Amino acid sequence: MAPPAVLPQPGGRARCRLLIEGVVQGVGFRPFVYRLAEAHRLNGSVRNGRLGVLVDAEGDRDTLDRFLEQLKSTAPATACLERITVTWSAPHHDRAPFRIDTSAGEGEPALYPAPDLAVCAGCLAEMRDPENRRFAYPFLNCTQCGPRYTIIRALPYDRERTSMSWFAMCPACRHEYEHPRDRRFHAEPTACPVCGPRLALLDSEGRPLHVSDPLEGSVAALKAGQIVAVKGLGGYHLACDATAPAAVSELRRRKARDAKPLAVLVGNLEEARRFCVVSATEAELLQSAARPIVLLQRRPPGAASGSVAEDVAPRLRLLGLMLPYTPLQHLLMARVGRPLVMTSGNRSDEPIAYEDHDALARLGGIADRFLVHDRPIEVRCDDSVARVVDTAPVVLRRARGYVPLAIPLTHEAAEPILACGGELKNAFALVRGRQAFLSQHLGDLGDERAFRAWTDAVAHLEGLLGLAPRIVAHDLHPGYRSTAYARTLDGVRHVPVQHHHAHIASCLADNGIDKRVIGVAWDGTGYGLDGHVWGGEFLLADLAGFERVGSFQQVPMPGGEAAIREPWRMAAAFLHAAYGEAMGELDLAFVRRLDRSAWRLLSRAAEQGLNAPLTSSAGRLFDAVACLLGLRDRVDFEAQAAMELEALAEQEADRLYSVGLDELDGRAVVRTPDIIRGVVEDIVAGVGADRIGSRFHATLADVIVTTCGRLRDHSGLDRVALSGGVFQNARLSRLAKGGLERAGFRVYTHHQVPPNDGGLALGQAAIAARLGQDRNGI
Ligand SMILES: [Zn+2]
Ligand SMILES: [Zn+2]
Numbered sequence: 001m002a003p004p005a006v007l008p009q010p011g012g013r014a015r016c017r018l019l020i021e022g023v024v025q026g027v028g029f030r031p032f033v034y035r036l037a038e039a040h041r042l043n044g045s046v047r048n049g050r051l052g053v054l055v056d057a058e059g060d061r062d063t064l065d066r067f068l069e070q071l072k073s074t075a076p077a078t079a080c081l082e083r084i085t086v087t088w089s090a091p092h093h094d095r096a097p098f099r100i101d102t103s104a105g106e107g108e109p110a111l112y113p114a115p116d117l118a119v120c121a122g123c124l125a126e127m128r129d130p131e132n133r134r135f136a137y138p139f140l141n142c143t144q145c146g147p148r149y150t151i152i153r154a155l156p157y158d159r160e161r162t163s164m165s166w167f168a169m170c171p172a173c174r175h176e177y178e179h180p181r182d183r184r185f186h187a188e189p190t191a192c193p194v195c196g197p198r199l200a201l202l203d204s205e206g207r208p209l210h211v212s213d214p215l216e217g218s219v220a221a222l223k224a225g226q227i228v229a230v231k232g233l234g235g236y237h238l239a240c241d242a243t244a245p246a247a248v249s250e251l252r253r254r255k256a257r258d259a260k261p262l263a264v265l266v267g268n269l270e271e272a273r274r275f276c277v278v279s280a281t282e283a284e285l286l287q288s289a290a291r292p293i294v295l296l297q298r299r300p301p302g303a304a305s306g307s308v309a310e311d312v313a314p315r316l317r318l319l320g321l322m323l324p325y326t327p328l329q330h331l332l333m334a335r336v337g338r339p340l341v342m343t344s345g346n347r348s349d350e351p352i353a354y355e356d357h358d359a360l361a362r363l364g365g366i367a368d369r370f371l372v373h374d375r376p377i378e379v380r381c382d383d384s385v386a387r388v389v390d391t392a393p394v395v396l397r398r399a400r401g402y403v404p405l406a407i408p409l410t411h412e413a414a415e416p417i418l419a420c421g422g423e424l425k426n427a428f429a430l431v432r433g434r435q436a437f438l439s440q441h442l443g444d445l446g447d448e449r450a451f452r453a454w455t456d457a458v459a460h461l462e463g464l465l466g467l468a469p470r471i472v473a474h475d476l477h478p479g480y481r482s483t484a485y486a487r488t489l490d491g492v493r494h495v496p497v498q499h500h501h502a503h504i505a506s507c508l509a510d511n512g513i514d515k516r517v518i519g520v521a522w523d524g525t526g527y528g529l530d531g532h533v534w535g536g537e538f539l540l541a542d543l544a545g546f547e548r549v550g551s552f553q554q555v556p557m558p559g560g561e562a563a564i565r566e567p568w569r570m571a572a573a574f575l576h577a578a579y580g581e582a583m584g585e586l587d588l589a590f591v592r593r594l595d596r597s598a599w600r601l602l603s604r605a606a607e608q609g610l611n612a613p614l615t616s617s618a619g620r621l622f623d624a625v626a627c628l629l630g631l632r633d634r635v636d637f638e639a640q641a642a643m644e645l646e647a648l649a650e651q652e653a654d655r656l657y658s659v660g661l662d663e664l665d666g667r668a669v670v671r672t673p674d675i676i677r678g679v680v681e682d683i684v685a686g687v688g689a690d691r692i693g694s695r696f697h698a699t700l701a702d703v704i705v706t707t708c709g710r711l712r713d714h715s716g717l718d719r720v721a722l723s724g725g726v727f728q729n730a731r732l733s734r735l736a737k738g739g740l741e742r743a744g745f746r747v748y749t750h751h752q753v754p755p756n757d758g759g760l761a762l763g764q765a766a767i768a769a770r771l772g773q774d775r776n777g778i
Contacts, residue, residue: 013091014061015044018068021052022082023405026114026157028143029053029079030100031185033071037098040067044094047101048156052112058094078117078144078289080405100180113152113404113464116233116381118291118325120145122183127327133172138215138328139197139375143187145289149404150234150379151189155464159188163376170195199328202370206360209369215328218371219335227251229345229359229367233326234381234400234440235352236345236359238366239265243338245309251341252311254366256348259636261313263293263320263383265342267333272321275299275308275339285386285393290401291325292384308339315631317647320385325401328373344382349444351453354380379460380453381440389749390734396754398427399440404461406435407752407762410514411543414772418458418469418492420482421761422499424638425754428458428482429761430467436509436765437465441758445481455485471772473497473764477527495768499526499760500537501546503723506763507755508543511748514770515719516542518549518711518745520704520736523724523756524564524619524638533557535617535724538668538707540715543770549714550668550707553577556612557620558605567623567641568594568633572602573612574624578673578680587684590628618700618726621672625679625696629689639725646697646729648690653698661707668710670703701735705743712745721748723763725756 020029025048033046033055040063044056057064068086075081119127123140126132134140141147151162159165169177173192176184184190191197201214211217218228222239225247230237238255240247242264251262266272269283276296278286286294298308298319313319322342324330333340344352345363353359354377360370385397395402409431417431426445429438439461445451462468473495474486486494497505503526504519519539528534529548536552555570555577557563563570571590575583583591584599594602605612619642626641627633629648635641657678660671675696682692708720720740727733727749737747753759 012061013059013093014064015056015058015089015091015094016064016068017087017089018055018057018071019049019052019085020055020071020081021084023078023080023112023114024053025112026148026188027078027117028076028183028185028187031143031180031183032076032079034098034100034180036067036070036074042067042098043096045099045101057098058091076144078114082408100185112406113155113157114148115290115401115403115405116148116150117145117289118401119327119330123327124330127330134192136331137191137193137196138199138326138331139191139373140327141187141189141191142183143185144183146187146189147233150377150381150400151375152464153378155466157188162188163378164189164191166374166376167191167196197373197375199371199373202360202372204364204368204370206364206370214371215331215335218332218369221369222336222340225250226368227254227366228369228371229363230328230332230342231356231359231370231372231377232328234377234379234383235354236363237342238345238363239340239342241336241338242308242312242341245311248309248311248341251343251366255343255346259314259640261316261318261320262341262343263322263385264308264312264339265324265329265333266321266339267337268323271339272296272323276319276321279388281388281391281393285388286321286323288401290384291322292386292395292401293320293322295320295385295387295396312341315644315647317650318643322383342383349447349450351443351447351450352380352382379440380457384441387728387730389730390737392749392751394728394750394755395752396728396756396758397425397441398438398753398758402752403440404437404464406437407509408512409434409436409509409766409769410512411766411769411773413471413769415470416467417471417473417765417768417772418462418486419473419761419764419768420475420486421764422475422757423477423480423482425756425758426454426482427758427761428454429765430461430465430469431765431769432465432467436762436769437461438753438762451481454482471495471768473768475499475502475527475760475764476529495764495771497764497767498529498546500534500539500724501541502760502763502767503755504539504541504546504721504763505543505766506753506759507721507723507748507750509762509766510750510753510759511721513748514543514766516540516717517719517721517748518708518715518717519546519721519723520708521724522618522726524617525615533613533615533617535615535619536621536670536672537616538711540711540717541721543767548667549711550670552616552618552621552670552672553662554614554616555620555672556605556609557615558601558612560611560613563620564638566634567627568598569601570620570624571627572598573605574621574673574676575628575680576602576606578676586680588628588680589630618724621675622726624676625692628676628679628683629692631689639728642726642729645693646731649693649697649731650690651694653694654691655695656702657695657699659699659703661710668707670707675699697729697731698735700732701739704736705739708740708745709743718744719746719748723750723755723759727755
């Protein structure tokens with residue numbers, strides 16, 4: 001029997017229609033298809049459609065197969081092809097040359113806005129070529145690079161709906177923009193010195209300084225040790241000479257940022273290697289199109305001439321470095337010739353300033369000069385932060401360069417979902433179908449300004465994606481602003497999600513699986529089902545639900561929230577849990593330091609539970625040990641003590657502390673006061689803090705392996721997911737993963753989204769999507 005006419009005959013002429021879904025708009029994908037089709041002498045067309053890019057191609061069947069193959073294998077690195085649907089049909093005997101169709105379907109919204117992309121090699125070469133018309137022009141870009149997410153007001157992505165709409169293209173730019181063979185064909189933000197944005201230099205009051213070269217004026221200010229606010233892609237940066245201790249200290253003082261590490265911009269990879277140890281994976285991460293800040297092992301001070309000032313990242317072995325990603329940063333670095341501190345333009349914990357008037361108002365008392373330009377920023381977006389843990393990159397703060405790339409879920413959402421995230425390091429998520437769009441890092445919502453920025457960001461992304469959420473997932477914590485916000489929404493279905501379940505679900509979603517696992521969720525604070533503060537948890541979990549099968553022993557947090565900011569309170573509480581009243585007899589500097597009021601607070605907390613919520617938090621255990629080792633009594637930011645403790649633990653541990661594992665109501669309880677006793681004995685015996693730090697980390701990794709082993713015996717599960725802020729700790733993550741793998745476990749860790757609370761929304765979203773499916777569309 002003859003095959004139906006629609007099936008292509010091998011070797012004969014055929015026609016196919018391709019629907020290509022994924023990040024294919026705003027990344028030069030249509031010109032790529034056009035050039036490829038031309039090279040294969042195909043007929044047909046390519047155009048933007050509502051679901052993605054549509055290609056109609058006609059030619060020899062064999063040629064079409066090769067075309068399809070190369071379409072997948074040679075697509076621009078900035079495109080992300082999620083799915084290609086191929087429909088074959090009989091040939092139309094279309095002999096017209098292949099074309100880019102800009103008429104049909106272009107009014108339809110593009111479903112995948114692209115992230116901002118680091119300036120490409122082609123544009124950099126033009127910028128450095130004195131013969132080129134864009135020589136030394138700080139705003140050049142092309143279809144492969146430049147601003148995207150931060151300039152988009154609405155979709156579909158075209159110039160009219162970006163902040164480039166203010167700039168009318170000159171004839172030369174328009175010619176490039178309209179010619180399919182040009183590398184700026186439909187490069188929406190394209191610009192040149194004739195028609196595009198310009199730089200200006202302002203004084204500390206925001207008054208224009210009439211200088212011929214604003215860049216040179218900024219360079220001079222930076223070299224003189226001054227602080228310059230630089231308008232970037234997603235907001236203002238504050239910059240100063242990173243090698244000048246006085247400039248760095250002054251920046252800290254004016255910014256009211258006591259000890260948080262500051263990011264450093266270096267000119268190139270070689271310069272990064274002068275200050276830090278950079279592995280091949282780290283080099284790749286530094287040079288990726290997303291250009292995150294990468295946390296790197298610092299070389300000992302003095303090893304490099306013109307060292308980065310100690311005050312950039314006090315008491316930490318890690319330094320956050322990034323490479324230039326905008327043409328402006330390249331120009332600046334080439335002229336200033338030294339590493340620059342490049343930190344978010346804000347005071348303390350406020351959101352980064354991105355609107356010009358707001359930046360001038362808020363940074364006026366901080367910056368000596370403003371290097372600005374006239375291209376408005378539509379979306380506030382911080383730099384991303386990443387780290388290589390055990391040879392694989394982990395995003396710790398997901399923002400510029402990654403957002404709004406979608407993360408595919410294992411279950412399709414029946415209706416649009418808003419997942420509100422947590423309170424600290426907040427990011428929210430929107431779900432459409434199988435795609436979870438995680439917002440950029442929006443910071444700590446405790447600050448009123450940050451909360452307003454958060455609601456604006458929710459509205460903006462909902463508008464951009466054209467979504468009206470019908471399902472709203474949120475944390476259980478009644479004190480979180482994101483929870484309170486979720487509860488004010490009417491006419492939607494609420495899905496409350498326990499904090500640590502969300503962490504484990506986030507790790508599952510990050511790895512694209514929905515399997516029942518042993519979830520190790522360790523962090524600082526998460527609201528438990530019993531109303532206590534959880535944070536050292538072992539769960540049996542999948543997206544459908546969880547069971548709490550193990551946790552750290554509970555200890556009181558004397559003074560409640562104050563115990564988070566003041567680790568000395570936790571050190572005292574743990575000592576009390578380990579020794580009772582006998583802690584007074586311990587030969588410890590810490591105990592001698594405690595004054596009478598501290599003792600009173602402690603005994604009231606222990607005996608009456610007065611203002612002393614119970615916690616099983618792993619983060620608080622790190623705080624306590626860091627404090628006992630004399631690292632600090634108070635912290636300026638979350639996880640500071642834990643980071644310093646990790647920095648201490650550089651050597652391999654020579655022994656472990658013994659830790660008991662109790663059983664309580666069928667739940668494994670890790671006797672954390674045992675660890676404190678081990679640490680105290682070491683301190684009394686004069687063992688060095690670095691060695692104690694190593695033993696402490698190794699002990700916790702062993703606790704994970706032992707407890708998971710026991711849970712495997714009961715449950716038969718041999719997959720483990722590690723999540724929660726504690727797993728930002730590279731040492732603990734590496735030890736735990738290695739130990740678990742040696743014990744025969746399959747281990748899942750985070751990569752695309754942070755293990756910290758920045759990843760919570762993805763977990764909430766995955767759980768809500770799964771729930772929707774169970775209820776058959778709710
Ligand atoms: Zn480019
Ligand atoms: Zn132009």
